[in-house]
Amino acid sequence: MLVGVYGSNEGLENTPDSPNGTLLPPPKARAGELYVKKHIAKFGLPVIPIHRAVLSTRQDHVNFPKRLHPNNAKAQRILAEAMQARAACFWATDCGRGCSIKANYQSTTVHLPPALATGNLDILCNAHAREVTVGSDGKANGVIYIDKVTGQERAVKGRAVILAASSGETARILLNSKSNRFPSGVANSSGLVGKYIMDTVGASLGGSVPAFENLPVHNEEGAGTHVYIPWWLYKEASKLGFARGYHIEFGTGRRMPSLGTGGASPGYGKSYKEEVRQKYGAGIGFAGRGEMIPNKDSFCELDPTVKDKWGISVLRFNWKWSDHELKQAAHMQQTFHMIIEAIGGKPGNVSRTKEEAIASPGAIIHEVGGGIMGPDQRTSVTNQWNQCWDVPNLLLNDGSAFCSNADKNPTLTIMALAWRASDHLIEEMRKGNI
Amino acid sequence: MDRRQAIKWLGAAVAAAAVTESVLGAPKEPGALSIEGSGKIIGTDPVLNKQYVAGELWSLTLTPTQRIAAIALIDLILPPDDPANDKLASQLGVQDFIDEWISAPYVNCAADKPVITEGLDWIDAESAKRFQKKFTELAEVQKCQIADDICGKTPVKKEFKAYQNFFGRFRSLAAGGYYTTPQGMKDVGYVGNRPTLNFDGPTPEALKHLGLA
Ligand SMILES: Cc1cc2nc3c(=O)[nH]c(=O)nc-3n(C[C@H](O)[C@H](O)[C@H](O)COP(=O)(O)OP(=O)(O)OC[C@H]3O[C@@H](n4cnc5c(N)ncnc54)[C@H](O)[C@@H]3O)c2cc1C
Numbered sequence: 001m002l003v004g005v006y007g008s009n010e011g012l013e014n015t016p017d018s019p020n021g022t023l024l025p026p027p028k029a030r031a032g033e034l035y036v037k038k039h040i041a042k043f044g045l046p047v048i049p050i051h052r053a054v055l056s057t058r059q060d061h062v063n064f065p066k067r068l069h070p071n072n073a074k075a076q077r078i079l080a081e082a083m084q085a086r087a088a089c090f091w092a093t094d095c096g097r098g099c100s101i102k103a104n105y106q107s108t109t110v111h112l113p114p115a116l117a118t119g120n121l122d123i124l125c126n127a128h129a130r131e132v133t134v135g136s137d138g139k140a141n142g143v144i145y146i147d148k149v150t151g152q153e154r155a156v157k158g159r160a161v162i163l164a165a166s167s168g169e170t171a172r173i174l175l176n177s178k179s180n181r182f183p184s185g186v187a188n189s190s191g192l193v194g195k196y197i198m199d200t201v202g203a204s205l206g207g208s209v210p211a212f213e214n215l216p217v218h219n220e221e222g223a224g225t226h227v228y229i230p231w232w233l234y235k236e237a238s239k240l241g242f243a244r245g246y247h248i249e250f251g252t253g254r255r256m257p258s259l260g261t262g263g264a265s266p267g268y269g270k271s272y273k274e275e276v277r278q279k280y281g282a283g284i285g286f287a288g289r290g291e292m293i294p295n296k297d298s299f300c301e302l303d304p305t306v307k308d309k310w311g312i313s314v315l316r317f318n319w320k321w322s323d324h325e326l327k328q329a330a331h332m333q334q335t336f337h338m339i340i341e342a343i344g345g346k347p348g349n350v351s352r353t354k355e356e357a358i359a360s361p362g363a364i365i366h367e368v369g370g371g372i373m374g375p376d377q378r379t380s381v382t383n384q385w386n387q388c389w390d391v392p393n394l395l396l397n398d399g400s401a402f403c404s405n406a407d408k409n410p411t412l413t414i415m416a417l418a419w420r421a422s423d424h425l426i427e428e429m430r431k432g433n434i
Numbered sequence: 435m436d437r438r439q440a441i442k443w444l445g446a447a448v449a450a451a452a453v454t455e456s457v458l459g460a461p462k463e464p465g466a467l468s469i470e471g472s473g474k475i476i477g478t479d480p481v482l483n484k485q486y487v488a489g490e491l492w493s494l495t496l497t498p499t500q501r502i503a504a505i506a507l508i509d510l511i512l513p514p515d516d517p518a519n520d521k522l523a524s525q526l527g528v529q530d531f532i533d534e535w536i537s538a539p540y541v542n543c544a545a546d547k548p549v550i551t552e553g554l555d556w557i558d559a560e561s562a563k564r565f566q567k568k569f570t571e572l573a574e575v576q577k578c579q580i581a582d583d584i585c586g587k588t589p590v591k592k593e594f595k596a597y598q599n600f601f602g603r604f605r606s607l608a609a610g611g612y613y614t615t616p617q618g619m620k621d622v623g624y625v626g627n628r629p630t631l632n633f634d635g636p637t638p639e640a641l642k643h644l645g646l647a
């Protein structure tokens with residue numbers, strides 16, 4: 001409701017439904033997407049609307065604010081205005097370059113304006129946080145930052161400190177926050193800050209599909225992905241040789257021509273242009289996005305020598321995939337190959353080894369972990385409310401608290417957990433616990 | 435003055451300083467400028483509200499002679515569908531795009547640079563050898579004779595193998611430049627990039643084409 005996510009409830013066990021009335025209607029599937037759906041049904045592969053933070057229709061600015069902020073007239077008014085400032089998608093672009101009409105969710109266009117309108121938010125630009133400070137009572141009491149314009153060191157104070165600098169930087173700030181009480185970094189009594197970092201398991205394969213050639217002209221732009229293939233083999237998990245699973249995103253369609261358009265056709269002149277026209281939109285690309293299980297050998301730590309331009313230690317990384325991830329990536333490519341053949345297409349080459357099939361660590365840019373959530377102080381960094389065990393008024397509200405990196409792309413989950421943690425923080429402050 | 439107000443003023447002062455700096459003509463250029471020497475591959479973002487002119491970020495490559503050969507080859511590869519109403523690909527500036535591309539310091543661009551310049555030199559030399567003229571001065575059939583030898587549609591003879599890659603890269607860049615213009619998009623049948631109220635999904639004709647109707 002707050003963000004505006006389209007999608008559908010399919011009642012699939014591994015793809016939980018959203019509460020009634022919260023999802024916006026999903027856009028129709030594209031021609032090629034329907035074609036894939038028809039031809040892979042026999043393998044038991046479902047093709048269903050994806051959940052995507054794009055307004056397919058405008059938000060219900062009359063009812064949503066009331067449900068989101070009951071008994072708070074001011075918040076309702078501000079939120080209603082913010083919702084009215086957002087237009088629905090106009091189905092024109094590839095959706096990857098920001099959205100000036102605010103149909104596509106971005107925190108900068110969707111959350112910050114209403115938050116500023118409350119008068120309760122100050123944004124300090126060009127402030128590079130270096131460390132969290134801790135008072136003599138053991139509570140976090142502020143942040144020291146570098147003013148990047150002047151290079152000067154500054155400080156802000158607060159009753160609670162929330163880090164959400166993206167998981168790597170959050171770990172870095174924690175590790176750099178050394179004091180007598182926390183000689184190896186604040187909130188790090190477990191020694192687990194920076195440990196168990198994860199990315200998403202990724203692999204891809206493309207192909208060309210003769211059936212898509214010379215498709216009658218029509219618009220296929222707008223809002224990127226419309227449908228996807230959720231993980232479908234969870235009932236056969238024990239036979240796969242790897243734990244966990246992945247979902248498949250795929251792209252087809254008559255999208256905006258780019259540098260690659262026409263690249264593959266031979267010859268020149270009229271016949272060349274004819275073939276470019278015929279082949280345009282006849283490509284297909286599949287990408288798997290799968291769960292990575294945290295492991296001891298994937299971690300970051302402060303580099304003993306390298307510092308950034310402000311003299312602050314940077315991170316260095318260690319990484320190791322387990323066989324689960326490697327086998328999963330190989331399985332992805334075999335599946336894509338099977339699908340492309342099933343639709344009569346010509347698949348690209350499958351990688352020779354599973355190590356080659358998997359995208360490099362970090363390449364999927366879904367970095368999480370490094371401050372994992374868990375049941376106790378010895379084996380985790382935060383509790384179930386994203387509060388650091390050692391310092392309860394210090395919260396990690398980004399992906400650092402993830403203790404596994406499920407196949408779902410992380411952002412909506414990061415946001416949901418941050419919301420939940422913030423509600424809990426307010427409650428604790430009201431009770432006087434923080 | 436309370437803290438919130440002070441911060442607001444501070445912010446305004448910083449913003450004002452940034453505006454004056456750019457108005458006074460001292461905008462920060464993207465780091466790409468310094469890439470060539472520093473061995474770095476990726477620079478910082480360009481200044482997004484500034485329109486750069488060709489040659490401003492990095493010096494251009496093509497000599498006047500190479501440029502003329504490039505124009506002739508572009509128009510051979512991408513003839514207008516509708517000669518009465520369409521522009522020539524060169525009139526749309528495809529050669530400017532290619533020059534910009536091969537002049538950029540990024541890895542792929544830098545790798546294309548010698549391929550394109552040597553290829554353009556070769557095509558003029560080959561024209562002189564065969565017809566005692568420059569490529570641009572040749573009749574269409576003569577241009578085709580040379581292009582046929584290197585375009586890869588039929589098996590390429592050993593002596594021309596070295597220039598097959600040139601033709602392929604040149605065609606790919608020319609097509610990339612051309613099909614990203616409004617005319618090129620029309621040619622290929624791209625009808626996106628126009629606001630519409632609804633996403634209608636595939637037309638009945640498209641569904642029929644795929645056996646889905
Ligand atoms: C190209 C790309 C595509 C992606 N696509 C998807 C997708 O389709 N679906 C999906 O779910 N996820 C996607 N992701 C991942 C997603 O963007 C991240 O998971 C998400 O943004 C993380 O949110 P965050 O708030 O933790 O961190 P961020 O969004 O990275 O925000 C961190 C903020 O902290 C600031 N900051 C960092 N360090 C400091 C410091 N020292 N001092 C002060 N401020 C600091 C940064 O400037 C930034 O504003 C994508 C990522 C990328 C890069």
Ligand code: SF4
Pocket residue numbers: 054055088089090091092093094095096097098099100101102103104221222223224
């Ligand atoms: S396609 Fe994406 S960028 Fe374009 S209007 Fe829709 S949401 Fe915005």
